[in-house]
Amino acid sequence: MSVARLVLHAKGVPFAFHDTEEEMYTTQHRQRHPFGRVPVLQHGDFWLYETTAIARYVDEAFEGPSLTPTDPRRRAKMNQWIGNLDAYFYPYMIYHVVHERMIFPELGIDSDPAVVTHALPKCEHALSVLEAELSHARAFIVGDRPTVADYFLLPTLTAFGFVPEGKEMLERVPMIRGWLARMAALPSVVEFRATLPRFRPIEHARRWSQHHRPGVR
Numbered sequence: 001m002s003v004a005r006l007v008l009h010a011k012g013v014p015f016a017f018h019d020t021e022e023e024m025y026t027t028q029h030r031q032r033h034p035f036g037r038v039p040v041l042q043h044g045d046f047w048l049y050e051t052t053a054i055a056r057y058v059d060e061a062f063e064g065p066s067l068t069p070t071d072p073r074r075r076a077k078m079n080q081w082i083g084n085l086d087a088y089f090y091p092y093m094i095y096h097v098v099h100e101r102m103i104f105p106e107l108g109i110d111s112d113p114a115v116v117t118h119a120l121p122k123c124e125h126a127l128s129v130l131e132a133e134l135s136h137a138r139a140f141i142v143g144d145r146p147t148v149a150d151y152f153l154l155p156t157l158t159a160f161g162f163v164p165e166g167k168e169m170l171e172r173v174p175m176i177r178g179w180l181a182r183m184a185a186l187p188s189v190v191e192f193r194a195t196l197p198r199f200r201p202i203e204h205a206r207r208w209s210q211h212h213r214p215g216v217r
């Protein structure tokens with residue numbers, strides 16, 4: 001959800017944000033997103049879900065700085081990092097650690113320590129791979145300018161830093177910390193963060209524990 005908005009800010013595309021918190025399990029929302037998730041983009045009569053599809057569409061369909069390298073190898077690396085986030089970062093850092101350690105406890109739901117314990121080495125490995133990638137003397141993940149990949153990684157790593165285990169791991173990866181600081185200083189990121197309301201517990205997450213809580217795999 002944050003990725004889509006970050007990309008819209010980075011492209012300088014004006015947009016209206018519709019919060020679906022109260023609508024997640026309604027028929028209306030299922031029509032927008034058959035899997036009942038966010039984000040969903042509406043552009044005129046065109047509706048699109050899945051963050052990768054939305055980010056690439058926004059980058060291609062609107063004026064503004066390109067967030068995709070023209071060089072095929074850099075573009076491939078950008079796509080590799082988007083895939084890395086979806087497969088190796090987001091599920092473990094967010095679904096397994098942040099949900100269990102922060103989102104559920106805020107709602108009075110006990111966390112499952114086995115899920116967290118199983119996920120932490122996977123988070124550590126994912127961070128070590130990113131740390132090595134950022135050691136190639138470049139400011140951003142695939143070069144000296146941010147691409148869609150940087151906007152993909154930012155919200156997950158930011159949220160991971162909200163829980164003690166994530167904060168502690170991030171203290172041990174100086175390249176990633178430097179990258180997080182450069183990302184935080186980008187005008188589009190400053191602009192996006194200024195639009196965020198104060199954090200409140202995610203009420204509809206009560207249903208996640210029945211619908212899609214991770215088991216240990």
Ligand SMILES: N[C@@H](CCC(=O)N[C@@H](CS)C(=O)NCC(=O)O)C(=O)O
Pocket residue numbers: 001002024036037038039049050051052208
């Ligand atoms: N592969 C999907 C993942 C979507 C997803 O899991 N979104 C989360 C928020 S970032 C969500 O909808 N959570 C609310 C819920 O599960 O009810 C994408 O990239 O759009």
